[in-house]
Amino acid sequence: MPILIRGETGTGKEQLARHAHMASGRTGAFVPVNCAALPESLIESELFGYAAGAFTGARRGGAIGLVKEADGGTLFLDEIGDMPVALQAVLLRLLDDWTVRPVGGVRSKVDVFLISATNARLDKAIAEARFRSDLLYRLNTLEVNLPPLRDRNDFDAIVRHLLNAIDPNCEITRTDIAHLAARPWPGNVRELRNVLARFTLAAADGSINEASAESIVQHPGAESGSLHDIHRARILVVYAETAGNVSETARRLGVSRNTIYRALGQKKPD
Structure with a gap:
């Protein structure tokens, strides 16, 4: 139906x-x-x-x-x-x-x-x-x-799911998740995904701290960091959107699969 x-x-x-x-x-x-x-x-x-x-x-x-x-x-x-x-x-x-x-x-x-x-x-x-x-x-x-992100009661699970898809090695504390949950998120899950992708670039030793979280969330439109970092962040966002499909990520971005593997820090499978 x-x-x-x-x-x-x-x-x-x-x-x-x-x-x-x-x-x-x-x-x-x-x-x-x-x-x-x-x-x-x-x-x-x-x-x-x-x-x-x-x-x-x-x-x-x-x-x-x-x-x-x-x-x-x-x-x-x-x-x-x-x-x-x-x-x-x-x-x-x-x-x-x-x-x-x-x-x-x-x-x-x-x-x-x-x-x-x-x-x-x-x-x-x-x-x-x-x-x-x-x-x-x-x-x-x-x-x-579909309810807006601000009305959902599973914000913690959403953050961890998205972060795991973007960078499984990056960690975030409950305190920082609560800090993020207090935001209005007018762009909902899509906006949260983009912010988390930027988090992974600012994370020190694979861990997100409140200072980096505050800085990135307050300036969601700012393109901070090097051109390489911005490009990698974009790749990570699309990689998460395609549920880890390298070929589909490469197709959407118009780049080779080798470029995606390099951004992910992975070797292309034989």
Whole structure:
């Protein structure tokens, strides 16, 4: 059944969507789509694909489209609240019968697990005629609300989990965790992950102290340290986001796997 995930920015909506995909046992791909970034003039061709020669500038051989790419797997519609109205109408037609018709092509059925996510107030968007109520009723068969980090009661476990993924050799005390928990964290778990990545660079002898924690948290936007340190911090953040997948980290950052291994202080496996 379709799932709608609500939550503030950085609460882990995509992580939950990926977990739902894995738990579903589906063998197809997990296909994320940023609805706010889809150009209105290319909505149908991006979602449903197009046949070879369907229009001027079409790729030789055509394109299967994002929905067909998710056939047998999961289609994750992120930022659904910012979806252009024109795309909402197109999506409704898809949800009616799960039939895809590429531009200039023939119709075919797809089997897709649909997950949507938003940090927007959809009731307000509906009142302002920016979102269709009939689409919301189709998307939120099962609705999940992710609490902001400031309202969670497992802050300690979250910190230790993230820190272990970034640098297993770095330690943090309960006092310093309590110091961090007192912060408002408007960027939620994503912001906490970035701060912890900077902590690992400032940690003395693999241990985070309150002075370094205070300095980094008070200046979360400052790019302190050498260019090498900043680059390594970025690698560690993405490495944590991909659950320790070196290949995916290298792909997201556009670098070689050797670069990732060097940043992690590891040797490339034979």
